[in-house]
Amino acid sequence: MATLYVILLTLHNINRWLVLLAGMWTLFRGFSGLSSGRAYTAADRRPVVAFVGTVSLQLVLGLLLFGFMGAQNMPVFAGARSSFQWEHLGLGVLAAVFATLASALSKRATGNPARFRAMTIWTVLSLVVALAGIPWWRPLLRFFNL
Numbered sequence: 001m002a003t004l005y006v007i008l009l010t011l012h013n014i015n016r017w018l019v020l021l022a023g024m025w026t027l028f029r030g031f032s033g034l035s036s037g038r039a040y041t042a043a044d045r046r047p048v049v050a051f052v053g054t055v056s057l058q059l060v061l062g063l064l065l066f067g068f069m070g071a072q073n074m075p076v077f078a079g080a081r082s083s084f085q086w087e088h089l090g091l092g093v094l095a096a097v098f099a100t101l102a103s104a105l106s107k108r109a110t111g112n113p114a115r116f117r118a119m120t121i122w123t124v125l126s127l128v129v130a131l132a133g134i135p136w137w138r139p140l141l142r143f144f145n146l
Contacts, residue, residue: 005068012061013141016134019058022051023127026102030120033112040106040115048103048119055099055126062092084135091133098126 026047033044066089102122109115 005065008061008065008068012058012065013138015054015058015061017141019051019054019130020127022047022054023123023130026051026123027120027127030116030123033116034120038112040112044116044119045107048106048123051123051126052099052103055096055130059092059096062089088133088135091129095126095130095133098122098129102126 029044029047033040066085099122102119105122106115106119109118
């Protein structure tokens, strides 16, 4: 049981960096599309799909950890403010909602600027919320003890 917890926690920790990388990739494509006025293509769609996928995976891993251990028994929050595990959960859900909106609204928008704008705005909001929810006092790469 403890081994499954460590595996899930390690995957959750590593995936955090994939979320941030996919988010930065999405912002790069979004800002460059807005500034250049070019057409929105499949190459612009890929990063936002990767971003929503990594954020969704992060949420699933987090919910598995939360359900597996229970909010009161999670050792990763030992020493933290007592409410942080609930803030972490809420911010994770909100980041996933914003990432999903980045994908859905950029897909549905009409016109290239509107697509880039939706993609960029909702990704920025998702990343800000995600960054606020990361427990930065923990190891940056738990598996490698960094």
